Amino acid sequence: MGEKSGESLGTVLVAGAANLAIALAKLIAGLIGGSAAMLSEAAHSAADTVTELLLLVAVRRSGKPADRRHPFGHGKAGFVWALMAAVATLVGGAGFSITHGLHEVGHGEELADLTPSYVVLAVAFVLEGTSLLKGLAQLRREAARYGIPPRRLVRVTSDTALKAVLFEDGAALIGLLVAAGGLLGSQLTGSALWDGVASVVIGLLLLVVAVTLIRTNLSLLIGQAAPESVQNGIRAVLLDQPEVAGVVELLTMVIGPGAVLVAAKIDFQDEATARGVEKAADEVERRLREQFPQVRQVFLDPTPTCRR
Known part of the structure; x- marks a missing residue:
């Protein structure tokens, strides 16, 4: 249990550090270029950073040993904090991205210099990819330990910290591609519509991830059976x-x-x-x-x- 918790802790730390740096860079680039998609990506990364902090608490709390008041240990505390992390993604990431994107679609403003945005998106893709690769490496090791395919382990694992990192990093990479497509579409057409649509798509992507993680943690809190x-x-x-x-x-x-x-x-x-x-x-x-x-x-x- 201790070794596994330590491995999940390292995965969460890498993801959290990457998200914090990316959030600041996206915010600056979004303000410079006036892009709703970039500001939505900044909110996405900021929500992910909060999520990683809550997941750190989840890993720490779930690893506490059993005591007289909690004879079965504190494992379910990890599910509580992971649930709160999923709610943070839902409110902070999905909510902002969708509302800001809809505002941009209805009241689109002319975009400014988008060069910093493209640079930030490229760097963010590398950092998010690095974080995802670390999570996938842990997933493969655990799958080999249990003798099941990694894809199946993602569905049945009770390690919600690892699952959250994998889902959020995967969504982040897709979101970066969507943001780049929105910027390019707006740049080629001269219309901010594409930028706003990209922001809404990013929000919907976060909504799917958040709802999936919320359902997973609720099931575990209620008392889910083993696979x-x-x-x-x-x-x-x-x-x-x-x-x-x-x-x-x-x-x-x-x-x-x-x-x-x-x-x-x-x-x-x-x-x-x-x-x-x-x-x-x-x-x-x-x-x-x-x-x-x-x-x-x-x-x-x-x-x-x-x-x-």
Whole structure:
């Protein structure tokens, strides 16, 4: 858990530093050129910077050890702060970009010197690309650790800090291309319409990312189950134990980034002694932790079923 949190922390730090520098550069270029798309990109990067700060808190809080008041740890605190980060993207980035873009479409003003904007967009693309590559490298390492494709891991991972960085950096790269297209369109046609439309598109892109991350974190906060493949693997380990006759009920819940709780009602063999059941339960827990590193807590309840 500590190693994974440290890796996510490094990914978030790189993304945050890049976004802060990019936000300032975009703001200056946007003011010089009078471009709504550039100002929207500045708001985008500023929102991303706030997001990274909140994700830093998320990584730190979720890594705190369990205590008497929080016996299952503080993992879900990470989901709370990640949810707040997604809301910051929704309000600060998407809201400003859409409203400012619509204003530009309706009351377009003549653009000034756009050379600084193109330079900033090019530099920002390199910096955002670097941040995204670091996030993708972490994603590939974690996917290899769990033996699943990286694309699937993005869908099922409970590491919301990593997921947020990947989504936001990907959206940032697309947004930069959209902004460049808007600037070029306005420059070639002499109309600020294209610049305003680009700003609105950037806002809609941020809206999609924010809503996706909000839904992910809400599901995790409510008590999301482990991925189906993990549940099937856990069930297989339980049934493979000689003393186990069947699994009456299997419940799992994500209790933090990369942390899963397992609770199961087990029908043990009739001839199993109390000592045998205890040894079998210990062996099952050992094997579960060995095969599924994300399993943090295991609770087994002997529950007989009617058998003829």
